[in-house]
Amino acid sequence: MNRAEKAQVIQDLHDKAQKASIALVTDFRGLKVEEINELRSTLRQNNVDYQVVKNTLARIALEDSQHALLKDELRDTCAVAFGYDDPVVAAKELANFAKKHKKFALRFGSLEGKYLDADQIKDLSELPSHEELLGKLLGTFNAVPTQFVGLFANLLRNLMYALKAIEEQKQG
Incomplete structure (x- = not known):
C-alpha cells in the first residue's frame, strides 16, 4: 500500500x-x-x-x-x-x-x-432498539384513549340496561 x-x-x-x-x-x-x-x-x-x-x-x-x-x-x-x-x-x-x-x-x-x-x-x-421503544411509547399513548372509550362505552351500556329495566318494570 x-x-x-x-x-x-x-x-x-x-x-x-x-x-x-x-x-x-x-x-x-x-x-x-x-x-x-x-x-x-x-x-x-x-x-x-x-x-x-x-x-x-x-x-x-x-x-x-x-x-x-x-x-x-x-x-x-x-x-x-x-x-x-x-x-x-x-x-x-x-x-x-x-x-x-x-x-x-x-x-x-x-x-x-x-x-x-x-x-x-x-x-x-x-x-430495546429505537423502533421498539417508539412502539412501546405509542402503545402507551394509544392505551389511554382506548381505555377512555371503553369506559365511556360501558357507562352508556349500563345506562341503556338501566333504562331497559325501567321500561320493563313500567310495562309489567
Missing part, C-alpha cells in the same frame, strides 16, 4: 468515525471470508460499516474524533464497526453474530466518546 492509498484509508476512517455515534472493535481471527461477508451484509442493512483496519492507520484516523480513546487500545488483528443511527442495533447485531460464531469476539468500543468494555457492549445489545 503506497502513501496515497494509506492517506485515503485514513481519511475514510476518520470521516466514518466523525459521523458514527458508536464504534465497536472486534476480533475476527479464525473466521472464514464467507462469515465476515455475511456479517458485513447484515450490518450494512442496518446502516453499520464494518472494516478491517491496520492498527497504525486506525490510530491516526481516530486521532481527532469522538472515538479517539480507542486508539490506545488497538492491538492484534481487529476490525471496527461504525454505527450511524441507533447504537443499540450495531451492538445487537455484533452480539448475535458472536453468539453464533465462537471465534468472533467483541473487544471494546466507544459510545459517543464514552469507553465500553465487552460486558457493557453486551448489556447495550440487550436494550
Whole structure:
C-alpha cells in the first residue's frame, strides 16, 4: 500500500468515525471470508460499516474524533464497526453474530466518546432498539384513549340496561 492509498484509508476512517455515534472493535481471527461477508451484509442493512483496519492507520484516523480513546487500545488483528443511527442495533447485531460464531469476539468500543468494555457492549445489545421503544411509547399513548372509550362505552351500556329495566318494570 503506497502513501496515497494509506492517506485515503485514513481519511475514510476518520470521516466514518466523525459521523458514527458508536464504534465497536472486534476480533475476527479464525473466521472464514464467507462469515465476515455475511456479517458485513447484515450490518450494512442496518446502516453499520464494518472494516478491517491496520492498527497504525486506525490510530491516526481516530486521532481527532469522538472515538479517539480507542486508539490506545488497538492491538492484534481487529476490525471496527461504525454505527450511524441507533447504537443499540450495531451492538445487537455484533452480539448475535458472536453468539453464533465462537471465534468472533467483541473487544471494546466507544459510545459517543464514552469507553465500553465487552460486558457493557453486551448489556447495550440487550436494550430495546429505537423502533421498539417508539412502539412501546405509542402503545402507551394509544392505551389511554382506548381505555377512555371503553369506559365511556360501558357507562352508556349500563345506562341503556338501566333504562331497559325501567321500561320493563313500567310495562309489567
